[in-house]
Amino acid sequence: MSEQNNLDLHPLADIDRVIHSPARLMVMSYLYVVDSTDYLFLMRLTGLTWGNLASHLSVLERQGYIEIEKKFVGKKPQSMIRLTGTGRTSFQQYKSKMQGALGELPD
C-alpha cells in the first residue's frame, strides 16, 4: 500500500507524444539500437505498410528526431534513416520517464 502511495506518475503527463504513438515508438526503438537503415529494412522490421511508415517517418523528421541521408550506390538511389542527436536524447528521456513511472508499478 505504501509502495503505491509513493508512486509518482506525474512525469507521464508531459510524456513526449510524438514518440508515444505505438508505431513511432517502434520505429524510434529500432533506430535507437542500430546506426541506420533504409526504408525497406525498417518496413520489414516494424511490419508497417509503406504508407503508414512514411507518414510516421514524416512526423519524426519534422520533429527533428530522424534524418534521412540520400546517396547513390552505383546508379541506384539509397536513403538511409538514422536518429539525430535530438532524437536520441528525446528517446532516452522518454525511456527514463516511462521506466520511472511504470517500473515501480506492482504486477
Next chain:
Amino acid sequence: MSGFVNLKDAEKKAVRMAANDGLWEILLGLMLLSFTASAALRDIWGIPWNYIPLMLVLVTGIPAMRSAKKALILPRIGQVQFSQERRSKFKRVRAVLITLVILTWIVLFIPVLPSVSTDMPEAPYWFIDAVFGLMIIVFFVFLAYAFETPRLIIYGLLFGISLPADVILSGRWGIEFPFFNFLAGLVVVTWGVVTLVRFLKRYPLPQEDSYTGTLGESSE
C-alpha cells in the same frame, strides 16, 4: 524498460533478420560436403589433389555468398548499418574466422610435409580429422555468437563429431566413405535451402514505387 520495449531484443531481431537467410548454412554445408568429396577422392586422385573440391569452396564460397546476398537478399529486406558496438563484434568474429580458415589451410598441408622432407614426422592418422572437428565447432560457436543464432552451435557439433565418427567407421569397419560427414553436410545444406526458400517467400520483392517514393504527409 524490460517487458515494455526490450531494446536488446529489438537489436537481436534486426541482426537475425539480416542474417537468417540460409546462405551461411548453404556455404558451410557445401564446405563440409567438399570435405566428404576430398576424403572420397583420396584414393582416386591422391594427396594433395583430392583437396581441390575443398579449396574450390574455400576460395569461391565467400564471393559467391556475397553475390547471392546482393542479388537475392538485399532487394527483399533492404540495408542496415549496425551500431558501432555490434560492428566491433562482427570485426572480432571475422578476425577469428579468417584465422581459422588460415589454420585449416596449414593443417591441410601437414600430410604433404613428409613427402617434401623426410625429416618431417608423419602426423597420426586421426590428427587432421580431430583438428578439423575442433576447428569446425569453434567456427560455428563464433558464428552463432555473431549472428544471434544458437542453432549454428548444433550444426557445429554435428559437423565436429561427424569427422571423428567417420574415422571410427573407417578404422573399425573399413568403410572409407565419410558417411557421417556427408550426412551432416547434406542436413545443413538442405536446412539452408529450406531457410532460403522460406525467406524468399516471406519477403517477396517489393513493388519499386512502394518504397522509393518521397515521404507522404502525416495524417496525425
